[in-house]
Amino acid sequence: MPLDIDRLRADTPGCEHVLHFNNAGAGLMPQPVLDALQGHIVHESLIGGYEAHHAAKESYDDTYAAIAELIGAKPDEIALVENATRAWDQVFYGMPFKRGDRIITAHASYASNYLAMLQQKKRYGIEIDVIGNDEHGQVDITELEASITERTRLICLTHIPTNGGLINPAQEVGRIARKHDVPYLLDACQSAGQTDINVERIQCDFLSSTGRKYLRGPRGTGFLYVRTEALDLIEPPFLDLHAAEWVGRNTYKMAPGAKRFENWEGFVAGKIALGSAVRYLLELGPDDVYARIAEIAALLRSRLSHIDGITVHDLGLRKGGIVTFSHDKTDVRRIKIALDQAGMNTNLAVPKWARLDAEARGLPTMIRASVHAYNTEEEVEAFTEAVRRIAA
Ligand SMILES: Cc1ncc(COP(=O)(O)O)c(C=O)c1O
Numbered sequence: 001m002p003l004d005i006d007r008l009r010a011d012t013p014g015c016e017h018v019l020h021f022n023n024a025g026a027g028l029m030p031q032p033v034l035d036a037l038q039g040h041i042v043h044e045s046l047i048g049g050y051e052a053h054h055a056a057k058e059s060y061d062d063t064y065a066a067i068a069e070l071i072g073a074k075p076d077e078i079a080l081v082e083n084a085t086r087a088w089d090q091v092f093y094g095m096p097f098k099r100g101d102r103i104i105t106a107h108a109s110y111a112s113n114y115l116a117m118l119q120q121k122k123r124y125g126i127e128i129d130v131i132g133n134d135e136h137g138q139v140d141i142t143e144l145e146a147s148i149t150e151r152t153r154l155i156c157l158t159h160i161p162t163n164g165g166l167i168n169p170a171q172e173v174g175r176i177a178r179k180h181d182v183p184y185l186l187d188a189c190q191s192a193g194q195t196d197i198n199v200e201r202i203q204c205d206f207l208s209s210t211g212r213k214y215l216r217g218p219r220g221t222g223f224l225y226v227r228t229e230a231l232d233l234i235e236p237p238f239l240d241l242h243a244a245e246w247v248g249r250n251t252y253k254m255a256p257g258a259k260r261f262e263n264w265e266g267f268v269a270g271k272i273a274l275g276s277a278v279r280y281l282l283e284l285g286p287d288d289v290y291a292r293i294a295e296i297a298a299l300l301r302s303r304l305s306h307i308d309g310i311t312v313h314d315l316g317l318r319k320g321g322i323v324t325f326s327h328d329k330t331d332v333r334r335i336k337i338a339l340d341q342a343g344m345n346t347n348l349a350v351p352k353w354a355r356l357d358a359e360a361r362g363l364p365t366m367i368r369a370s371v372h373a374y375n376t377e378e379e380v381e382a383f384t385e386a387v388r389r390i391a392a
Pocket of ligand 1 (some may be wrong): 024083084110112209211222
């Protein structure tokens with residue numbers, strides 16, 4: 001059954017108010033997610049926060065099951081945290097680095113992740129090997145394999161960058177990581193919900209993501225996947241009485257599974273609503289959603305590339321839903337403000353958010369227009385016309 005776009009839009013209250021091409025910022029929540037979120041908060045106000053949590057145990061637990069189903073993991077390999085950065089940090093800051101250890105990353109690296117690498121470099125004297133792009137703009141697999149040494153402790157790949165349509169070949173990287181027995185941390189913040197992710201096929205040991213973007217969950221939610229066999233490779237950087245048990249005056253025992261990467265207090269309503277968002281996607285049929293996103297983005301790229309003065313900057317053999325462009329004369333900030341005023345949501349992609357890529361390609365500040373399955377061909381036409389008019 002092809003996706004019913006009218007139904008998708010009817011399910012999404014925001015579609016009546018805005019043309020939303022900022023799904024890589026935060027997707028518009030569908031009604032079931034809104035209901036779950038509001039319903040739980042109202043319940044908390046009526047019967048008490050702890051009591052409401054207890055009463056919602058089934059839906060709360062289902063969030064782990066739904067995420068696990070989406071990415072091909074087991075529920076106890078999932079930790080629910082507040083955002084993608086914290087999920088990623090749990091792994092990165094949990095690695096027992098020593099001076100001279102090396103980590104591998106690529107041009108698509110996100111600023112927050114790279115900042116953490118720089119901090120650990122300063123603290124422990126680790127070295128960062130940045131792999132270049134192949135002729136398609138994806139991470140160069142041959143160079144990556146050749147860069148592995150006996151001191152390589154971790155491969156950190158960004159699946160889809162903050163600043164473009166590129167989908168990095170995560171599975172190829174996983175094959176190499178497994179072959180050389182190097183732990184593999186995949187940043188799936190921009191990819192979860194817009195492209196296929198199966199941790200068994202990808203062979204990553206760790207995967208981090210956020211809830212608010214292509215999964216269309218609420219802000220302030222995220223998750224971490226930790227392969228059961230990889231649990232002992234890292235020690236959570238923070239422990240609390242949920243992540244570990246104080247079993248003797250001087251001893252503690254870590255919680256089983258990925259829960260050791262969580263902490264006790266959290267955004268319960270958000271976590272429940274994230275589960276609804278993932279269930280919503282599973283019910284629609286993830287492959288249809290992913291195909292639709294790629295199709296609408298391809299249409300947008302093609303339309304924009306026909307406007308005088310516009311350059312579309314997206315790389316990759318396979319491209320996803322993020323479209324980035326600049327204009328050779330008109331300041332993109334001016335274009336963005338005019339689009340805002342027309343009720344058309346986008347974001348700017350600023351070079352320092354993905355500095356390795358921006359410097360290698362000499363990228364300017366760009367407009368990032370990121371589409372979802374509920375966006376339409378008519379919206380693409382209206383948006384393109386608006387850009388043409390504003391930039392003229
Ligand atoms: C590639 C990538 N990784 C990580 C993040 C951080 O996600 P969060 O804001 O949920 O911490 C972002 C945010 O835009 C991103 O684009």
